[in-house]
Amino acid sequence: MSNLILVIWTIIKIMMVMVPLLLSVAWLPYAERKIIGYMQIRIGPNRVGPRGWLQPIADAMKLMFKEITVPASANKVLFLLSPVLCIAAALGAWAVIPFSDALVLSNCNVGLLYVLAISSMGVYGIIIAGWASNSKYSFLGSMRSTAQMVAYEISMGFALVGVVVGAGSLNLGSIVHAQQGGLFHWFWFPMLPLLVIYFISAVAETNRAPFDVTEGESEIVAGFHLEYSGMSFAVFFLAEYANMILVSMLASLLFLGGWLSPFEGVPILGEPSIFWLLLKVSFFLLLYLWFRATFPRYRYDQIMRLGWKVFIPITIAWLLLIGALVVTGWAWWNV
Amino acid sequence: MAEIRNYTLNFGPQHPAAHGVLRLILEMDGEVVQRADPHIGLLHRGTEKLAERRAFNQNIGYLTRMDYVSMVANEHPYVLAVERLLGIEPPLRAQYIRVMFDEISRILNHLFFLGTHGLDLGAMTMFLYTFREREDLFDCYEAVSGARMHTHYYRPGGVYRDLPDQMPQHQLSPWTSQKDIDRLNANRGGSLLDFLWDFTERFPACVDEYETLLTENRIWKQRTVGIAVVSPERAVQLGFTGAMLRGSGVEWDLRKKQPYAVYDRLDFDIPVGINGDCYDRYLVRVEELRQSNRIIRQCIDWLRRNPGPVMVDDRKVAPPTREAMKQDMESLIHHFKLFSEGYSVPEGEIYVAVEHPKGEMGVYLISDGANKPYRFRTRTAGFAHLAAMNELVRGHMLSDVVSVVGTIDIVFGEIDR
Numbered sequence: 139m140s141n142l143i144l145v146i147w148t149i150i151k152i153m154m155v156m157v158p159l160l161l162s163v164a165w166l167p168y169a170e171r172k173i174i175g176y177m178q179i180r181i182g183p184n185r186v187g188p189r190g191w192l193q194p195i196a197d198a199m200k201l202m203f204k205e206i207t208v209p210a211s212a213n214k215v216l217f218l219l220s221p222v223l224c225i226a227a228a229l230g231a232w233a234v235i236p237f238s239d240a241l242v243l244s245n246c247n248v249g250l251l252y253v254l255a256i257s258s259m260g261v262y263g264i265i266i267a268g269w270a271s272n273s274k275y276s277f278l279g280s281m282r283s284t285a286q287m288v289a290y291e292i293s294m295g296f297a298l299v300g301v302v303v304g305a306g307s308l309n310l311g312s313i314v315h316a317q318q319g320g321l322f323h324w325f326w327f328p329m330l331p332l333l334v335i336y337f338i339s340a341v342a343e344t345n346r347a348p349f350d351v352t353e354g355e356s357e358i359v360a361g362f363h364l365e366y367s368g369m370s371f372a373v374f375f376l377a378e379y380a381n382m383i384l385v386s387m388l389a390s391l392l393f394l395g396g397w398l399s400p401f402e403g404v405p406i407l408g409e410p411s412i413f414w415l416l417l418k419v420s421f422f423l424l425l426y427l428w429f430r431a432t433f434p435r436y437r438y439d440q441i442m443r444l445g446w447k448v449f450i451p452i453t454i455a456w457l458l459l460i461g462a463l464v465v466t467g468w469a470w471w472n473v
Numbered sequence: 474m475a476e477i478r479n480y481t482l483n484f485g486p487q488h489p490a491a492h493g494v495l496r497l498i499l500e501m502d503g504e505v506v507q508r509a510d511p512h513i514g515l516l517h518r519g520t521e522k523l524a525e526r527r528a529f530n531q532n533i534g535y536l537t538r539m540d541y542v543s544m545v546a547n548e549h550p551y552v553l554a555v556e557r558l559l560g561i562e563p564p565l566r567a568q569y570i571r572v573m574f575d576e577i578s579r580i581l582n583h584l585f586f587l588g589t590h591g592l593d594l595g596a597m598t599m600f601l602y603t604f605r606e607r608e609d610l611f612d613c614y615e616a617v618s619g620a621r622m623h624t625h626y627y628r629p630g631g632v633y634r635d636l637p638d639q640m641p642q643h644q645l646s647p648w649t650s651q652k653d654i655d656r657l658n659a660n661r662g663g664s665l666l667d668f669l670w671d672f673t674e675r676f677p678a679c680v681d682e683y684e685t686l687l688t689e690n691r692i693w694k695q696r697t698v699g700i701a702v703v704s705p706e707r708a709v710q711l712g713f714t715g716a717m718l719r720g721s722g723v724e725w726d727l728r729k730k731q732p733y734a735v736y737d738r739l740d741f742d743i744p745v746g747i748n749g750d751c752y753d754r755y756l757v758r759v760e761e762l763r764q765s766n767r768i769i770r771q772c773i774d775w776l777r778r779n780p781g782p783v784m785v786d787d788r789k790v791a792p793p794t795r796e797a798m799k800q801d802m803e804s805l806i807h808h809f810k811l812f813s814e815g816y817s818v819p820e821g822e823i824y825v826a827v828e829h830p831k832g833e834m835g836v837y838l839i840s841d842g843a844n845k846p847y848r849f850r851t852r853t854a855g856f857a858h859l860a861a862m863n864e865l866v867r868g869h870m871l872s873d874v875v876s877v878v879g880t881i882d883i884v885f886g887e888i889d890r
Contacts, residue, residue: 178601274482278504278871347595348692356490356593357872434692435595437872438504 151243155232163379164194170427177431204368209272212365216270221366221373224263228380231256235387236311238397238412249310250298253388254291257343260381261287264345264352264362267374271365279361282438283345283352289445290342296453297336300329300460301392314396320403324395328463331456333393335449337422340385342441344378346426348433349441356435382426383419390418479507482871486515490593490875493885497862497874504870509863516889524849528815529555530628532849536836537623539853540887543582543830545574545614547887548627550836550851553733554825555629558818558840561790566776567631567783568734573669573772574617574626575734575827576765580676581610582830582882583758583765587683590755590879594696599686606679609672616641616665630791631784636776640668666773673770680762688756697751701865701877704749711864712857715832716761717881720746720754727828741768751880758882789816815844831855831882853887 168183168190175182183190208214234249236242246252261283268280302308304325305316317324326333342349353361363374390396397415401407436444482499485491494515500508520539524532532551539547549571556563563571584603591599611621616637618624626633640661643654660671687693703713708721718725726743728736744760746753784791792811793804818840826835832854839848858881865877 174597178598179605180601274480282504350595351872354872356595356875359489431598432686433596434591434687434690434696435872436692437696437870439870440695 155235155243156229159229159232159380159383160376162383163376164198166379166383166423167197167375168193169423170430173424173427174431177428198372201368201372206368206370207365209365211272213270213272216266217365218370220263220267220270221370221377222263223266224260224377225373225380227256227260227263228377228384230259231384232380234310235384236314236391236396237415238410239311241412242311245311246309248308250302250308250313250392253310253384254295254298257381257384258287258291260377263374263377267366268362271362273365275358275360276362276364278358279352279354279364282354282358283362286342286345286349286352286438286441286445289442290339290449293335293445293449293453294339294343296450296457297329297332297339298392300332300453300457301325303457303460303464304329306464310391310396314391314398317395318398318402321400324393324398326393329393329456329460331452332460333389335453336393337385337389337425339445339449340389341426341429342445344381344385346378346382347430348435350435351438351441354435382423386419386422386426387415389422390415394418484874490878492589492878492883494889495859495878495883495885499866499871499874501871504872506866506869506871506874509866509874511859511862513859513885513889516885518890520890521849521851524846526845528844529818529846530811530815532846533627534623534625536851537625538886539851539890540582540829540831540834540855540884541622542585542884543578544622545618545624545626546578546582546827546829547834548625549575549734550825550827550829550834551838552627552629553827554823554836554838555818557823557825558821558838559629559790559816560819561630561785561787563631563785564782565735566635566779566781569772569775569779570632570636570783571627572734572736572739573769573776574614576768576772577610577613577669579765579830580762580769581607583762586758586879586882587755587762590876590882591687593875593879594693596687596690596693599683602679602683602686606672606676609668612641613665613669613672616668628784628791630787631782635783636665638664640665666777669769670773673766673773676766677763680759680766684759688759694752696872696876697755697880699748700751700869700873701880702748702750703861703865707864708749711861713832713861714854714857715829716754716757717832717854717858719744720757721749722746727826727833731826733825733827739768739771751876754880817842817844818846826852829854831884831887832858834887851887851890853890855881855883855885855888859883859888 171193172182172190183193186192186196208217231253233244234242234246234252236245264283265280268276268283271277301313305313307313307316345352351357363371366374397410397412399408399410399414479500479502482501484495484497484499486494486496496512496515498510498512499506520535524535533548536547536551537544584607588600588603591597614624615621618626618633640663642661643649643657645651645654661668703711703721705721705723708718708723713721714725722745724743724745727733729743741764744757744764746757788804788807793801793807797804798808820840820842822837822839824835824837826833833852834854835852837850837852838846841847862877862881866874869877
């Protein structure tokens, strides 16, 4: 009986994370279309509902009623499996994300490791999608994606190792606690290069502009999801946006002090709150959209060069510096 | 071990970067292009053959649709060819108007180039910024000819009619508020020339805006510098013209070398590149935007000071006024003859070329003395540029094919004709 209650309670807790997450995943494309619209001196969606606020519902209805076509020469099982793999990885990682001191689904001691492990599963979905579609464009897209993911997982991993060394823990909650003590105790300050590299790698990881060679709209049309339609396409889409929110969440937790307030010490304003966390996440998401509206697309080999020859050396060098600070006891944020 | 073979990739005709109906068969070794085989003809409309069956004035409309990105400039070589065969010279004001509209279409064309080149390389915002300015220029087209794109404005002997004294106003509609209307009509109070003058005041700042987004952008440079390098000698051998030739450092511009219309009276510079890569061709076109803006300002200045006729006073070529037709038998007959039979052009053949936004556009015309051409042939710049496609993309990566397609500034209307 108590087992049953535990299961139901866990399911309720999962729902409490998933429902707000999926809602924000649904409205993030709307925000994207609106914000990029204003950046590009146009209005963006404004027909469905007041100021277009119901646009995601209209989009979802449309995609649900579209036929899911499977190309004749595709491997049907893998073709339908790959979107599931993508979304599973994108949502699974949220299990260990803390939203405040008490709000966490699973307070796992190796939380960061778990997030990295799960999020690298996502690339299998993309590879399998490109392979199973049996289309040259898709295949090129997934080939590019594989190489890109391998290169940027490493630089992203190294950037996070810096944080782990600084905080002395793999638990995401403890990492946030380690940053207590005001704006300059947050890890963005001692680890600014790592933050920059982490976020750029994260943009590359999620295949967003200017690193969207996997989709490469004007080169390989839509890349790995070229042959997908209806909900099978929508699932890829949801996974991409869930991943965007996930890496923005990680960036705020690991480098910007998570739910800690920038005005620590001030009454009321200085209280840690989930509000601060959401504000930081929104900031990183805005950067995503801003990049997309501003930058041209990299070429595939240039991305590789940037990843291997620039980011990985810098992260390693900074890692040594952080390590030295911690060992010598000069790490001021640890007091 | 399995044998490793190249594979072929169909790039177009249904492809977001194919600029219409480009069909490229790419032989690929991984991501690297080994051979590119462009296929043409998907937009063939038989313009040259059609022209043999139509009176001289009726053909202008086909010319407008050749390169549908720089519409009115296409008409120029044809009307010049007919005029030279007829032995008539249009009034000076008409020539200034033509030059002004040629330069407007140069700006239209280069803005389109900039927008689509940016879009192809992922800089999506460029496309919307350049189309904002294009909209104003389309309004100028519309004000003089009634059509936003297919103007049919130049005629042998001058232009269809003089520039309007009043710019058309935006009207209130259920979809626009009074505030929007006032904003849109703010610079439309005066004549077309006032509107255009206002545009030329704003435009250099707009070009600066495009340049801040692209020129010094590291990614933009990585994607264009060193891509599709053409040496000056090779560019000449390949028959390149326009910005493709000037990007390689050859100073060749028909507006300077063989001045037609009133280009010899105007002050402007010819930008040339150094390295002959996509980046230089981009820079050349951006500078041409500024130079065209300069030319337009000089034309506006002249046109404001010199009113006068815009069509030759020859009733065999130019239609009479409506008022004259109501009272005058001769005029009625002229009108009837001109719009049914047209006019006959003396026997002879001629080749006239102008500096079209994309390069040299020439019209070769043979007349056997009838009211329609015996043979009509056009030389368009895009055809020679597309023919060099294989040479330009060989050894580059798939993503660079997109840069090359953009830098050629391909429009299939003029290639397939």
